[in-house]
Amino acid sequence: MAESEIDLAIIGSGAAGIAAGIYAARRSLKTRIFEKEALGGQTALAIWVENYPGFKKIKGEELMQQWAEHLKEFGLEAEEANGVAEIKKIAGKFELLLDSKEKVQAKAVLIATGTENKRLGIPREKELYGKGVSYCANCDGPFYKGKKVAVIGAGNSGVTNALYLNEMCKKTYLVEFLPQPNCDEIYLPQLEKSGIEALYNSELTEIKGEKRVKSLVVKDRATGKGKEIAVDGVFIYVGLSPRNELAKKLGCELDEKGFVKINGKNETSVKGVFVAGDLGSGALAQTVWAAGDGAKAALAVYDYIRKL
């Protein structure tokens, strides 16, 4: 039976949350890690990770499993499918109601809920989610074997996911708003010879289909003309949106894009509430950076609790 009076509640088990857990446990803070979904955050959704120093090329999910094993060395495990439903600050402490209905009291909270892929907000995007509209090629890609797909956004996520989908799909389109791709140069030669049909300076304005995605309307931004392309699936990678619900409930100050404002010690505007990783206003969407930020935050929490 896990303890319900703890020092630190870490919310989220992506790179920031797990790294923070390793550091907190090593400092013997009574810590629990709550995860609404599955372990590993955005990193676990990446097909391949090639830029976390020490691992030349590893599947995102596998990397995060190794981190979870590392965390276990210090007696700590992320509690999957057990998110924080409610959170309140009462008399200087935090009361959390978990999805499991358990109540937990913590001296400090570290929110590391990160981001999710941004929604475009275009017609039929919401209605066709799970019916051809996806934000995770790694999760849903295999359903599109031998079919036609489009990836929206040519940043690193968009390009690497397009390359992945293109290995199994009959046809892959890549639609980018800017006049050129915005990914690491290292992917450009691969993209060039992949056979992916890239539409730059182009905007997805509408998704069509009744029960499932049938086609996309893509506007050429130079001419203003739209054309319809037939696809079975569309994977959207147009940036990240902060998962700030819990921070908002606690009254943390946000920046104009909805990320949580923090200082150099990862402190938010609410005493005892810390933020690490991509939920913070410095969000970089890089595993190694988020991990470093989580480690830093855990050490700051340790100092905070020691001084209580």
Next chain:
Amino acid sequence: MAESEIDLAIIGSGAAGIAAGIYAARRSLKTRIFEKEALGGQTALAIWVENYPGFKKIKGEELMQQWAEHLKEFGLEAEEANGVAEIKKIAGKFELLLDSKEKVQAKAVLIATGTENKRLGIPREKELYGKGVSYCANCDGPFYKGKKVAVIGAGNSGVTNALYLNEMCKKTYLVEFLPQPNCDEIYLPQLEKSGIEALYNSELTEIKGEKRVKSLVVKDRATGKGKEIAVDGVFIYVGLSPRNELAKKLGCELDEKGFVKINGKNETSVKGVFVAGDLGSGALAQTVWAAGDGAKAALAVYDYIRKL
């Protein structure tokens, strides 16, 4: 033959420098990494690293070798024993004179020279350096097999190095200025049962010996009384001092402790000069944090160069 007109000169090959190299190379910046000494910075000097997520327990040197292999995947190698002797900013570019006498011109400079162990500044410390006085148990420890040693400082570095030395030395003292150790709690049980003789609230005031270290004078801070303890070697871990010579030469603004002031994009007060890792004023002395900071800095350099 390496190129002498480059985009980015990274100075230092510790965690920050190598991570920055991986990120810069992936963005196809023409990059070289100059290293005055040997690859790996402070991390490579650590006996064991147990808190870099993904590696449960690995020798510091081995971890950094794996990073160097990772870097090679992107066609980049740190140039060991080839530091930067001189550096000047001329007409918006940087001119570097290497220890090899080669001249290099770079559009931007990322200084990641980190820190070195602080000197105490006490009598005979300087004269007996290499003759019983050491700042690296990993490098010099094996010479003290079966002998008596003292470690000064009971932070993480001091404690882990004392535990390491104690495995092979006849007697190990641990001298700490504060009334208690300042390391991660996880080491306390090990320290307890190790047989190491800990002297807390104690200050090393003098090292004695003519040709080699013979004894130490340690003052009890409660009573003010000094006592002499006979040792063959003393390993000093009392904090870190920034290696800021090159940043100073370039005119970068420093904080009161000599660390370089940087903003959220790792920019210093001198345009085109970036700092990452422990040389910056946020120094945390943690591998994963320095790596994340290096990655962040490389992405900032990329944006800077693209806009030139």
